[in-house]
Amino acid sequence: MSGSVLELQAADTMSDQLRHRREVLAEREQVQAAKNALLRWNEARTVVRRRLDELAAEIQKIEDDNTKLDKQRDKLHAQLKTVIAPREAEALQHEIATLTEQRSASDDAELEALEEHSRLETQLEELLGQEESLTNEYLGAESALAEAESDIDGELERIAERLKGLRADVDKPVLRKYDRLRKNYVIAAAPLSGSRCEGCHLDLSAAEIDDVRETGAKNDGVAECPQCGRLLIV
Ligand SMILES: [Zn+2]
Known part of the structure; x- marks a missing residue:
């Protein structure tokens, strides 16, 4: 009977360890990492797309402004041909020069916006090219986790089945007592190893050893550790 308690303890310990392993599966971290990568990718794509839209609007506005500037300049050029007074001509020329400067600054701004647009289009293309591999990585990590969990769940089920039989073999x-101890201790039943309780790892005195051996002899080898109160199998 004493063997049964230790076997029961061993099966419960294995079950505890499996549950812990299930909680800290590396596959779960990999799923999280793949998910984060996908979220970062999605965020980057959104940022790039938003900026591309902004730039397109900016470029359109510059071109509209340029059309207005050109019309204005053409009008002034036409006026310049008709004026005779040098002072008036000078004023018109000055105005034309200002418009030409504005047009030139506008061209620079447009070129800059076009360059950024082209750079971002390349970036967007690169990002879109990553979608499949990132998605596959995430799905792969998820199925690896599901597989690892189901392996452990299978083992846990087998142990649960064994536990039923082991529990039936132990005196009520x-x-x-074992169940009560298990609420506080991971190890509820431990063997006496030499003079040491393998539950609390403390040495028993010679008198205590005599006591537990005496109790054990009357109870199928089951005694109680005087230090920690665990079931001590002698
Ligand atoms: Zn003990």
């Missing part, structure tokens, strides 16, 4: 009062 011992089992009740």
Whole structure:
């Protein structure tokens, strides 16, 4: 019977370890990392697209302004041909020069916007090219996690089945005590190893060892550690 309690403990410990392993699966971190990469990618794509829209609007506005500037300049040129007074001509020429300067600054701004637009289009193309691999990575990580979880779940089910049988083999009062101890301790039943309780790792005195051996002899090898109160199998 004492062997059964230790077997029960071993199966419960294995079950605990499997549950812990399920919680800290590296595959879960990989799913999170792949998900984050996908979110970052999506964010980058949104930012680039938004800026491309802004630039397109900016370029359109510059071109509209240029058309107005050109019309204005053509009008002034036509006026210049008809004026005779040098002072008036000078004023018109000055105005034309100002418009020419504005047109030149506008061309520079448009060129800059066009260059940025072209750069971002290349960037967007690169980003769109990453979509498939990032998505596949995420889906792959998810299925790897599902597989790892299902492997562990399968093992847990087998252990749960074994636990039923092991629990049926343990005397009811011992089992009740075991269950009560398991609420506070991961290890509820431990063997006496030499003079040491393998539950609390403390050494028992010679008198204590005599006591637990005596109790064990009367209870199928099941005693209680005087230090920690765990089931001590002697
Ligand atoms: Zn102990």
